[in-house]
Amino acid sequence: MTEHVSQVASAIRAAKRERNGALIGYLPVGFPDLDTSVDAAIAMAESGADVLELGLPYSDPVMDGLIIQEATQRSLANGFRVAHVFEAIRRVRAAVDVPILVMTYWNPVMQYGVERFARELAEAGGSGLITPDITPDAAAEWIAVSEELGLDRVFLAAPSSSDERLGMVVRATTGFVYTVSTMGITGERAQLDAAARSLTERLREQGVDLACVGIGISTAEQVAAALDYADGAIVGTAFVRALRDGGVERLAATVREIAAGTRAPSAPR
Incomplete structure (x- = not known):
């Protein structure tokens, strides 16, 4: 079997060469409806997102904050089906050459x-999965099939994880390790938790290749701060709110504004 070349990792490395690091943008599929969610994902890629993270709406979203929960509930109420994720990816990939990861809880995949x-x-042209509620030691079937198909598996690392568990996550992950900046649910934070920097350092000690920070990043300044120590910054709530409040046009403007943080002058090290 030829070695898997991760489009996600390649996009992050390119962003690091050209700027300070990558912007990864999240939106749920089917919000506010399927066609608009496709247009929104395309606009996000065209406005400065290096990697797209498309959420699979789920009825029991244990990690999502209120704004994302409301968006996914609306998608489900509109008749969302899993097949819509693959349709959305096909349509987005036909328009833009940006890697797409699906963020999904494990139950819908298992079902x-x-x-x-x-x-x-x-x-459909997807690059892999971000799986917030399954750990590598419980993911043998997914690890095997993802290796066979050349798909990325993005596992999460949390500040509460032991060094042993972080090492397991680093070894099992391809693409990047999703570095959780705070314990708790997604949403915007006035200040990024210092735990994110410390966690990224611990992942580096475990030999991580690429670490991207998510949960609580919502401004260009926070993106710039995260890229001082991480390889990418993940933004979700701010983009979902922009789409909700002002449609695709507001979303595109918000992505451009936040993406400016990837080009900010580096802080002195």
């Missing part, structure tokens, strides 16, 4: 069938 889900994801 759909792990191999079936992975094959349809690959066929």
Whole structure:
């Protein structure tokens, strides 16, 4: 088997060469409706997101803050089906050459069938999965099928994780390690938690290749601060709010504004 070349990792490395690091943008599929969510994802890529993270709406979103929960509930109420994720990826990839990860809780993947889900994801042009509620030691089937199909597996690292668990996450992950900046749910924070910097340092000690920080990043300044120690910054709530309040046009403007943080002068080290 040829070694898997991660489009996600390549995009992050390119962003690091050209700027200070990558911007990864999150939006749920089907919000406010399927067509608009496709247009929104395309606009996000065209406005400065290096990697797209498309959320699969789920009825029990344990990690999501209120704004994202409301958006995913609306998508579900509008009749969201898992097949819409693959349709959205196909349509977005036809318009922009930006890697797309699907953020999904594990239950919908299991219900759909792990191999079936992975094959349809690959066929649609998706790059892999971000799986917030499954750990590498419980993901043998997903690890095997993702290796077979060349899909990225993005696992989460939290400040509460032991060094042993961080090492396991680093070894099992491809693309980047999703570095959780604070304990708790997603949303905006006035200040990024110092725990994110310390966690990234611990991941570096475990040999992490690429670490991207998420949860609580909502401004260009916070992106710039995160890229002082991490390889990428993940923004979700601020983009979902912009789409909700002002449609695709407001979203595009917000992405441009926050993406400016990837080009900010580096802080002295």
